[in-house]
Amino acid sequence: MRIATWNVNSIKAHLEQVSQWVKAEKPDVLCLQEIKCEDQAFPAPVFEELGYNCAVHGQKTYNGVAILSRFSIENVVRGLDGDANDDHARFLAATIPDGKKAVRVACLYLPNGNPAPGPKFDYKLGWMERLRVWALKEMQNEEPMVLAGDFNVIPSAIDAKNPKAWEKDALFLPETRAAFDRLQYIGLTDAFRSLHPGAPGHYSFWDYQAGAWPKNNGIRIDHLLLSPQAADFLQSARIHRDQRGNEKPSDHVPVEITLA
C-alpha cells in the first residue's frame, strides 16, 4: 500500500496540480491538509473520476483535512478528542483495507504554534499531547497504523537548511521537539528518517518568501509515523520535491511511503 501526505494550501487554489499528481502517481491513499473549504465544497467528483473514495473533515477558510483512497474508507473519526473547545478541523482518521491487511490512517494538521510563547503555542502543545493519547490507545490494537500529515515540527537540526533561524520558532523549540519525542516514545517510527538516517538536505516545505525555494532553504515538517506493525511493512519513503518547482505550487510537497 502506497500512502502519501500533502499539505495543499487550499484544494481549490491547487486542484489542477493535486489532480495531475494523483493521476501520475496513483497513490493508494492520500492524506490532504489545509484544504481550506467546507465538506460540501470539496471537489470530490474530480477524485472520484480518478478512482478514489473521499472522506472530508472541512472548515471554511482555515485548516481542513481529507483522505482519498482507492480502497474503502471505514471507521471514520472526525476531530481529536480531549478538548471540547477545539473547533479546528485538523484531524481525520480511517481504516483502509487493501484486501490483505487493514491500515489505520490518521490524517493530521498539527497547529503551527507561533508566536511562542503564547496561547497558540499552548494550543499546539496541548494538541500534541491529545494526539499522543489517541495514538497510544490505538496502539493497543497492535495493528498497522500510520500518522500522516503536516506536523509543523522540525524534528532535528538536520531537518532544516538553517536550523539557527528556527531556534525561537514554535516548529523547532525544545518543548515542541520534546513533545514530538514523547509521541514517538510510545513506539512510533519516523518512516523517512528510519530509511535515511542522518541524511541532511531532505525537506518538505519551502516558504514562498525570500527565495526560499531557489536557495533550497527548506524544512522537513511533513511526516509519516508508523506503529511497529506498519514499520514491519515499510519498503520505501520518498519526498516529491519536484512538485515545489511547479507553477503556482503549494509551499509543501507530497511525502510518500510504500508498505508491502
Added chain:
DNA sequence: ATGACATATGAGATATGA
C-alpha cells in the same frame, strides 16, 4: 526590525501561515 509571499474573505484590509 519588518517585510518579503500566498490564500481566503469579500470587495479593502485583515487574519493566518511557518
